[in-house]
Amino acid sequence: MSQKHANKSGFETRAIHAGYEPDPMTGAVIPPIYATSTYKQDGVGGLRGGYEYSRSANPTRTALEGNIAALEEGERGFAFASGLAAEDTLVRSTCRPGDHAVIPDDAYGGTFRLFDKVEKVWGLEHSPAPVSDVDAVRAAIRPGTTRLVWIETPTNPLLNIGDIEALAGVAHDAGALLVVDNTFASPYLQQPLALGADVVVHSTTKYCGGHSDVVGGALVVRDHDLAEQLTFHQNAMGAVAGPFDSWLVLRGLKTLGVRMDRHCDNAERIVAFLSDHPKVSEVIYPGLPDHPGHDVAARQMKRFGGMVSFRCAGGEEQALAVCERSEVFTLGESLGGVESLIEHPGRMTHASVAGTDLEVPADLVRLSVGIETADDLIADLDRALG
The missing domain is CATH 3.90.1150.10 (Aspartate Aminotransferase, domain 1)
Known part of the structure; x- marks a missing residue:
């Protein structure tokens, strides 16, 4: 199912079909678990389908990444070993020491810990703001240094709601990206990219996997240049989803x-x-x-x-x-x-x-x-x- 066709189909159709065509050799309608670390090359540099090493790409992970991108109506999806691995890769791809981020004042504890104990030591400053107050988020932005406006909606655990469209305008006016953690809503209930967000974050451990049997994370974007940055950092940092974990999340998304x-x-x-x-x-x-x-x-x-x-x-x-x-x-x-x-x-x-x-x-x-x-x-x- 092509990405163009997938984005025109209904959600449930995309959930089942997007990202994978039945195997041309066997007709298998479900993607195989490609439990391989490396791939035979047809001559030096002659890659089959772009696969050379499974940290860089794996066909099962590719199927998941295409599927979740279609569900979020994005252009590119990226699957990671956990939601926090996805978050860290995004931060390192878009920020530098001395930069600043706005985060929710009732953020998920793991996200707060990442910003406060890991990224802060690296040199990224952060300020909390209530996602439900557009003016407060605007006031928390530091002109010239804020690179990310990071929200959850609904938030965890106080279920506050951020106006994605309004906050996208605030972030973009400041030259920042709006990042929306869509874990609580899932792609079925909310699609932030369509409302102006730049990046969607998921802990795919949660509703995407849906059966409490896998840990994973994902990012979805629309912008080509940002996708290229994430492609580089996903491979360079290496916290990718394995083939079996990718298969479990892909199976969960179908329902x-x-x-x-x-x-x-x-x-x-x-x-x-x-x-x-x-x-x-x-x-x-x-x-x-x-x-x-x-x-x-x-x-x-x-x-x-x-x-x-x-x-x-x-x-x-x-x-x-x-x-x-x-x-x-x-x-x-x-x-x-x-x-x-x-x-x-x-x-x-x-x-x-x-x-x-x-x-x-x-x-x-x-x-x-x-x-x-x-x-x-x-x-x-x-x-x-x-």
């Missing part, structure tokens, strides 16, 4: 649309339940009409996603107890799998921001709502809330 619909259906049921529960002080979900980012989310997202956060009326002690009492919701980090997960961000995924301006509320519980029977999930939360 992304139907899974996301079920994730959203279940999340909406759970939000309705939690909103009426006396032991819940606040439910945070972009689909709620009183969510501050509801109107923006309704405009730029197909639906509101499978992630739900809530605050416990009994404070941190109750939040911890709810996490420990749940049974159908598995206590664990990560998100986006078919199974429902529950976690305490302050002690788990966001422990790295404790004591900083990005610290999350101690009474916060984050849910990754899976695709189980909704009634069972609600009964489990009702029991856990006690």
Whole structure:
């Protein structure tokens, strides 16, 4: 399926067909796992299909990269060993020591750690700003040195919403790139490149893989020159997705649309339940009409996603107890799998921001709502809330 044709097809069609044509020798409709490190050359420099060494390119990874590029309506996709490997490669490709980036003031803990403990030592400065406040993001930009405006929308774990189109204008006016971490929404619910973003980031571990059996990351871009920079750095830095991991993510993407619909259906049921529960002080979900980012989310997202956060009326002690009492919701980090997960961000995924301006509320519980029977999930939360 050509890239041009893929971008004109419906999402579910692209998810199944884009990036790979049935094998001309065998007719295999699913890409093989090319478990090889090197390739026979037809003479010195005579590469077959451009393959010479699997750090540089591998046919299974190529299929994944073409597929996710088509789903995000981009020109080029890049698959990495993890979401953080994708982020680091992007930063090193676009920034130099002395440059500056704007990041969310409630960023994923791993992203904050990367900027604060790794890139800062290398010489990249960063400033946090609320992604929901366009003026605050504009104020955080340092003229002449800001290279990246980096947002998550929805954010992790407070589910704040950034106006991608407006923030793209702010970034471009400053000569910076707008980077959108689209992990929570997935390509099915939101396509940032179509709204003006320059780069989309994914932890493909999450909804793209969808089965909690693979770790991976991806970048998708439209600009040719930026794609060439990333191609060089992906190979030079080497944190690429292996063929089996690429195959697992590619398999997950084929069912992304139907899974996301079920994730959203279940999340909406759970939000309705939690909103009426006396032991819940606040439910945070972009689909709620009183969510501050509801109107923006309704405009730029197909639906509101499978992630739900809530605050416990009994404070941190109750939040911890709810996490420990749940049974159908598995206590664990990560998100986006078919199974429902529950976690305490302050002690788990966001422990790295404790004591900083990005610290999350101690009474916060984050849910990754899976695709189980909704009634069972609600009964489990009702029991856990006690």
